[in-house]
Amino acid sequence: MEPLKRVHSRTVVLPLSNVDTDQIIPARFLTTTTKEGLGRQLFADWRYRADGTPNPDFVLNRADARGCQVLVAGRNFGCGSSREHAPWALVDYGIRAVISTEIADIFRSNALKNGLLPITVDDATAAWLLDHPGAEVDIDLGAARLTLPTGTAVDVPIEAFARHCLMNGLDELGFLRSKLPDIERYEAARGA
C-alpha cells in the first residue's frame, strides 16, 4: 500500500445521518469476487436514476464535486453490514477521507485497511463543514489534525497502530504474522 500522510482537498457534503453500507454499495453488486472497479457502483441507488442515467440532484453528480477526496456526512456514517466493498467503492471512486461526528465500528476498521481515513470531529466542526460544501480542508495524519480554510485546526483521533501502518504503507498482516511465535505458544498452552 502507498504511504498516506496527508489529504488536502475540497469537500463534498452528504448532509444525511445514518448513511448505511447498503447505500454506499447496494447488495446486488456484492456478487463480485474481486475488489476492483466498485467506484462505478458507489451510492448507485442515489447516484443513478432508474434508467441508469446520472441523477443531477445527487451531490456527487454536481460539477463541483469532481476531484473531491473528502466526503463530509451526517452522524453514524457506514452503519450496517460488514461489507468491505463499501470502502473499496469509496476509494475506487477517489475518496480518501470521510468526516462525520460518528463512524460505525466495522466500516471504520475496514476503511483504515484500505487507505481511507475515517475522521470523527466534534459537533461544531461537523456543523461548519456541513454548512460549507467545497471547503478546502487539510488532514495531516502525522499531527492527527484537521485544518479548516478558516485556519481553525482540530485534533482528530486516529487509532495509533492504524495510523502508523497508513503513514508507512505497511500491511497489518505483516505485523500480525510477526506474532506467530506468540500465537503458537498460546495454542500450545491451551492444548489447541
Added chain:
Amino acid sequence: MTAHTLFEKVWRAHEVVPETPETPAVLYVDLHLIHEVTSPQAFSVLKSLGLPVRRPGRTLATMDHSTPTASEQVFGNVPIRVDAAAKQVRQLELNAADFGVELFGMRDARRGIVHVISPQLGATQPGMTIVCGDSHTSTHGAFGALAFGIGSTEVGHVFATQCLLQRKPRTFAVNVEGKLPPGVTAKDLILAIIGKVGVSGGTGHVFEYRGSTIRALSMDERMTICNMSIEAGARAGMVAPDEVTFEYLKDKPRAPQGAHWEAAVERWRGLVSDAGAAFDAAVDIDAARLEPMITYGTNPGMVVPISAPIPDIAGDAIYDKALGYMGFHRGDAMLGKPVNVVFIGSCTNGRLEDLQAAARVLKGRKVAPGVRLLIVPGSQQIKADAEAAGLAEIFKTAGADWRESGCSMCLGMNGDTVSAGQYAVSTSNRNFEGRQGVGARTLLASPLTAAASAVRGRITDPRELM
C-alpha cells in the same frame, strides 16, 4: 479480586498479546465462519502470498447469500439466474477444496444461513471467540460467545494467523425485566431496545443482555436478540450461558461429548458477569409494557409500537427523507396500512420457533388475495424439521411460497426481491432503502406480525388472530 464482566472474561482468555497504547491486542479466534460473498478477496490474498489457511479445522464454510431458494435451482438442473452469483458460489467451492476448508455446499443437508447452522451443529459454544465476514455474527453471542462481524481483509488475517488485531471495546449492560405479554416476541423486544438505544447507541461497545426476561428466553429467541445488536451499533451482544444453553447444546454433533461434556459445562458455568462487575454504559427495559413493534422508516431505530402512530419529528432530514421514501406521513396509523409482500426468514427470524409462531397464525387461514408470502427456512435442517412437524403443509395450504434455505429476500442478492414501491413486512433485520430490492419499502416485524399481516393484507396486530 476484581469483578469481571462476561465479555472481559472471554476477551482475556483469548488475548495472545494484550493491547498497548501503540498496538492493538492480538486476539485468538476459536471459530471462523465464512461464506461466498466476503471470502473470495481474502482467499486471493492467501494465494498471492503463497500462504495456507493456518487452522482449517477452526474454519467452516457455507453458501447462503447468493444461493437460490427455488428447489429446481438448488437440486435440479435449472441454473442460478445471476451469472456473477453462480461464479461466486463456484469460487467458494474451488477455494474450499484448494485450502482444505470444510464446506457445506449447495446440496448438502447441513447447508443454511451461516448464523443458523453453526449453533445447530453445536459448533457455536460458550466462551468462544467467533468471527465471520458478516455483521450478523453477533447472533452467536446468545451462547455466551464473543462473536462479531469483520471485513474481508480481516477474514484474510484470520485465515493466515487464526488471530485478529483488535482494540478492546467497552461494555454495555442491557437490563430487561418483566414478562413479555402474549403476542410480544423476542423480535419486538430487540426492536424496542434499538428504538431506545438508537442505531448508533452501541457503537464501540459490546452489549450484555441481562435480567429475568432474557433468562426466560429460549435459545432461538436469544439468537434473535443478539442478532440485531449490530443494528444498535454494537458489534457484539452476549447472553451468559445457563441451563437453557446447555440443554440446547447437549448431544449436538459438534458439542463436547461424554466426559468432555461435563467438563465443558463446568467451565461454562463460570461465564457470567461477576456480582459488582462494572459496565461502561447501561439501559433498563420493562418488558411487561411492550407491544408488538414495527418499523416505519429506513433504519431499525425508526420503530413504533404497532398501535401507535408514526411520530411527528421536526427538523430531521433523515426522518423526512425516510417518510418520503416509504410514502408515509407524520402521524399516520401503522395498523391497516396495505401490504404487498411478506417475508418470513433470515438469520434473525428463520429458525424453527419462528416458523412455529408463523404457523400458529396461518393455520386454517389463507394469505390475502394479491399478497405474496415467502417463507424461507434458515437452514436445510430447519426445512426438514418444519416439514416433519407439518408446518410446511400449513404454509402451503395458506398459499405461502415455501422455499429452500438461504438469506433470500433479507437482502435480495439471489434474485428474491421486492419490487420498487411495494410494501414488505419482513422478519429480517434491516429496513434500509433498497435493502430488499431497488425502491422496496421494508417494515420490520416479528413472525407473528408478519403472518397476521399476510392474512389480512394489511398491517395487523397479531393478537387479533391469536
